Amino acid sequence: xxxxxxxxxxxxxxxxxxxxxxxxxxxxxxxxxxxxxxxxxxxxxxxxxxxxxxxxxxxxxxxxxxxxxxxxxxxxxxxxxxxxxxxxxxxxxxx
Amino acid sequence: xxxxxxxxxxxxxxxxxxxxxxxxxxxxxxxxxxxxxxxxxxxxxxxxxxxxxxxxxxxxxxxxxxxxxxxxxxxxxxxxxxxxxxxxxxxxxxxxxxxxxxxxxxxxxxxxxxxxxxxxxxxxxxxxxxxxxxxxxxxxxxxxxxxxxxxxxxxxxxxxxxxxxxxxxxxxxxxxxxxxxxxxxxxxxxxxxxxxxxxxxxxxxxxxxxxxxxxxxxxxxxxxxxxxxxxxxxxxxxxxxxxxxxxxxxxxxxxxxxxxxxxxxxxxxxxxxxxxxxxxxxxxxxxxxxxxxxxxxxxxxxxxxxxxxxxxxxxxxxxxxxxxx
Numbered sequence: 001x002x003x004x005x006x007x008x009x010x011x012x013x014x015x016x017x018x019x020x021x022x023x024x025x026x027x028x029x030x031x032x033x034x035x036x037x038x039x040x041x042x043x044x045x046x047x048x049x050x051x052x053x054x055x056x057x058x059x060x061x062x063x064x065x066x067x068x069x070x071x072x073x074x075x076x077x078x079x080x081x082x083x084x085x086x087x088x089x090x091x092x093x094x095x
Numbered sequence: 096x097x098x099x100x101x102x103x104x105x106x107x108x109x110x111x112x113x114x115x116x117x118x119x120x121x122x123x124x125x126x127x128x129x130x131x132x133x134x135x136x137x138x139x140x141x142x143x144x145x146x147x148x149x150x151x152x153x154x155x156x157x158x159x160x161x162x163x164x165x166x167x168x169x170x171x172x173x174x175x176x177x178x179x180x181x182x183x184x185x186x187x188x189x190x191x192x193x194x195x196x197x198x199x200x201x202x203x204x205x206x207x208x209x210x211x212x213x214x215x216x217x218x219x220x221x222x223x224x225x226x227x228x229x230x231x232x233x234x235x236x237x238x239x240x241x242x243x244x245x246x247x248x249x250x251x252x253x254x255x256x257x258x259x260x261x262x263x264x265x266x267x268x269x270x271x272x273x274x275x276x277x278x279x280x281x282x283x284x285x286x287x288x289x290x291x292x293x294x295x296x297x298x299x300x301x302x303x304x305x306x307x308x309x310x311x312x313x314x315x316x317x318x319x320x321x322x323x324x325x326x327x328x329x330x331x332x333x334x335x336x337x338x339x340x341x342x343x344x345x346x347x348x349x350x351x352x353x354x355x356x357x358x359x360x361x362x363x364x365x366x367x368x369x370x371x372x373x374x375x376x377x378x379x380x381x382x383x384x385x386x387x388x389x390x391x392x393x394x395x396x397x398x399x400x401x402x403x404x405x406x407x408x409x410x411x412x413x414x415x416x417x418x419x420x
Contacts, residue, residue: 005182006179006180006182006184007179008175008176008179008180011168011169011172011173011176012165012168012169012171012172012175012201012202013165013168013169013172014165014168018172018175018176018202020175020179022184032218032219034199034200034201034202036200064202064217064218066201066202068168
């Protein structure tokens with residue numbers, strides 16, 4: 001999946017995560033994560049974000065996520081929604 | 096939960112309600128915003144507000160009775176999503192230094208601060224990346240800097256750069272990147288590059304969002320307001336002295352004397368006070384025969400190309416000749 005524009009999904013409400021994705025000039029995933037539970041779950045949230053992007057075939061992107069204690073399934077859903085929007089295939093319900 | 100209300104632009108009752116709420120939180124609304132958010136209780140009472148103006152989040156205020164309920168997060172979240180959907184990717188906000196932690200938890204990072212104001216951006220290391228992107232020279236010697244809008248580049252600017260370049264080993268010339276002037280930013284930059292190409296120790300670079308931009312110094316672009324500009328002036332200067340100058344070893348800042356524009360003059364006066372505290376010398380260079388970019392623009396408007404010819408370098412003249420009338 002090719003990231004061609006800016007995509008956003010989620011909120012900064014409690015138990016949610018806001019994920020912003022945009023095209024990268026450089027190779028790879030440039031991820032910035034802010035989390036209310038960084039100490040305990042930072043690594044896990046980052047893993048879910050990276051795994052979800054890999055699953056979608058997103059290889060190059062700038063990703064900015066602000067987490068407010070979202071569960072893994074919420075993190076994955078927000079990443080997917082933001083990525084689809086950023087890839088301009090919102091109607092695509094593949095998988 | 097609260098009812099969220101969004102829209103643009105503000106007018107009528109909604110505007111006056113938000114103004115009244117802000118006033119009760121000690122904030123005065125100045126100027127318009129592109130988009131606003133208000134959180135209301137069921138009876139319509141406003142409990143939190145926030146606005147987006149260009150790439151700046153403004154007027155974020157919360158009723159103390161709602162603290163801890165995530166009202167600020169709801170407002171910021173709404174503004175950030177809206178901005179992103181509009182393709183605005185790099186956001187800034189100003190707040191009191193004591194709100195540092197709260198905005199950090201909403202994904203903002205500090206850029207610079209004064210005693211009264213903290214400026215934040217939504218990119219981690221945004222300013223650090225900007226500073227890294229500026230070309231550096233080994234054995235740079237004594238390093239100076241000047242920041243110019245060059246709207247357009249005149250013989251007056253040329254004289255200032257020449258004089259400044261003689262007084263240091265390396266001179267950084269920051270060209271203001273904000274597209275709010277008669278000449279587009281890309282044109283201003285290109286004309287400066289051509290206009291100083293023969294001065295070997297000058298490095299021309301873009302100021303991006305960090306020096307005299309709409310984000311750091313909004314009042315520069317609204318002229319008649321020298322008095323209200325103080326807060327932004329200090330912040331703009333703090334970005335220069337605390338973030339940019341140390342990374343580039345800048346110890347001298349050059350400015351032209353400013354007899355015409357009160358905002359620029361106030362900015363220069365403030366730098367005279369603040370720069371020496373940070374070990375940077377401010378050097379004022381006498382303007383050459385009162386040449387100014389605004390005079391060039393007036394002559395252009397009057398169609399007096401012959402007079403313009405006398406005030407600008409070849410590259411600027413060629414551009415004006417091709418693009419006028």
